Amino acid sequence: MWLLRNSTSDAADLVRTPFPEDEPPLTRAEIRALRDKIELLRATQSRWQAAQQRQEQAAATFAKPAAEAALHRQTLLRFFDLRFKKSPEGQKRLMAIRAGSGDADLVQDVSDLLLLCSEHAEALHKAPRGEADAEARLRELSPLLARMLADKTLSPEAQRSRKLRDAAYTLVVHAERRLRAAAEYWYAGTDKMKDDAPFPVSRGAASTGDEEEDEAFAEDGAPEGDASEEGAADGGAAEGRATEDVESGEGEDER
Structure with a gap:
């Protein structure tokens, strides 16, 4: 995954990204919401790992x-x-x-x-x-x-924990891809892109052996393995800096 450390001026650029007509424009609210999605991923990943252990x-x-x-x-x-x-x-x-x-x-x-x-x-x-x-x-x-x-045997509660984790991961990936696409449009080849490397997503916890469920989930765009809690935490820290910058400068930009 990739997360841009947005300054106030970066956010002002990103929300003006000319996405195709069939895709909504990027908003400051969407940029801020990515942090919440990462927090949700961290929480659901922790519950799933506990059930798996x-x-x-x-x-x-x-x-x-x-x-x-x-x-x-x-x-x-x-x-x-x-x-x-x-x-x-x-x-x-x-x-x-x-x-x-x-x-x-x-x-x-x-x-x-x-x-x-x-x-x-x-x-x-x-x-x-x-x-x-x-x-x-x-x-x-x-x-x-x-x-x-x-x-x-995985209990129904554990299976629900896994599905919630998978859904949270999909939300993060979708939001991150839009932010990355916008950043690449504005800053490709610049130091801003060089300074922000992807944070790792490992296969983490072992597979449950439910191959059919794994394949179906992979088709929806999520990884075959597990998003690591460490990765989610790193992403949350980076996005925390990003969204705080957005929030601190939002009023100034609007004025």
């Missing part, structure tokens, strides 16, 4: 019990493979358990296996390779995994 923490917590559950799952599948060797219906149920590979699939697999264990409890408790212990541990892990899975 909670999700990442929950995902990290999920990993250890999930790995343990996967080991017990294998122990029980080995037992039922032998037990259902001549049972097409039983083999079909085992195939369904093995079909998925994600975290939600693991939680469902544990539930399905525990049902099989209940149906074959007597034989299972006679098995000599730790099957009964595996079942007992999975019964302890099952509700824990289900709760952790819910925690590591």
